[in-house]
Amino acid sequence: MAECKLVIFDCDGTLMDTENIAAEVECEMLKEMGIEMEIGEFNQRFAGTSSGFVKQTMEEESGRAFPDDYAAKVETKMNEKLWREAKAVEGAHELLDVLDYPRCICSNAGLDKLKIELSRAELWDRFRPYVFSSKDSGDFEQKPAPDIFLHAAKEFEVEPEQCMVLEDSAAGVAGAKAAGMRVIGFVGASHVLPGHADKLTEAGAETVVSRLADVPKTIEALALWDGFDV
Template identity: 55%
Template sequence: MGHPQLLIFDCDGVLIDSEIIAAKVQCELLGEEGIEIDAGEIAARFAGLTWPTIVERLGEETGRRFSAAFMKRVDEEIDRRLATEAEEIAGAHEMLDRLEMARCICSNSTAHRLELELDHVGLWDRFRPYVFSAVDVGKAKPAPDVFLHALSVFGVPADRAIVLEDSVHGVAGARAAGCRVVGFTGAGHSYPGHADALTEAGAETVIKRLADFPALVEVLAAWQDA
């Protein structure tokens, strides 16, 4: 393994505290459809998955079918709330100030949502044009497609990329792509056992403060050089 050359960030739950907002919207509107599930359970079970995948799994469990109109309504309400309520994870800007390595975002969110929420918290210009949506490049996480796309764009071998992920599905996708992965548990949707779940999914270590990430990148580089 060589020295790291690329840092890959998930967006929701890593840079922006948005997973809990989406989970609350989904909880509220699913409740109107007669599906009783709380936001904590949605966050713990489904964080990092696309809304169509979540609905598919809930449909398999409940035998319910959800209309295209309902799906659209949930997406639009999430976008509306993210545009006004989303906040950066504490220390995101300061962390980026300390990192000089090439970086990008790999997310399961749509390109529209990514630009909307990143611009709202002042992070869009710190990553564009390297903001990649799995929706646009292939299968969503836990498939490795979006990570493989990023590696191809930057021309970086997988073992020289470090990914920061908050979901087991994201960790699984990054590991399937051959990347090294650090888990993150510092967002509002974190739950008991979150760190253990990320480790079991393949994260080498887990942090709960973005301020710790730059030093950790240096440590991981030293481990590679050892």
């Protein structure tokens, strides 16, 4: 069995309880374009993706072109709101206090956004310099592509099968599985709606937890089920 040598965290919706903040900004901006969408619907459709993906999808669905500066405006408004309101998921610091594995973050979000929200929650210094952004990492495709996960494994000089990923979105789970990694789904943030755990398992998560405190023992349990030495 492969030894677990790296735990990879998603950020928004996993370490940071920020998906509803992002959805509020995105829905406000869509409304300015004449598109009405509830926050719950937005999270169901787009949580774990990127503003660029949202823009492209809604342009195709609405048949209208968004302004060239649309994505930049979304980013500015979101960063301002995150600096005021972002908070960590309950138990994030306590988990990191006891987690006895190398760790990093792999996110679709840009590094500026990640630094703002993680700094507000006093988590930035607990991960840097191992905060990897598919948006700001060269030519990597964003989740559900596996690129950012494979980059993290390469940086830590470990094999994909030696990595455990914690993800709250189906796109993130699919990306990690495509990279050849094992995945724990997370449903403990405030944006999660009933039925979300099923979506994560359908995407490839081996199990799902609702508390960050359960992550260490879940990794141990998965080793007994088949896969990692601990």
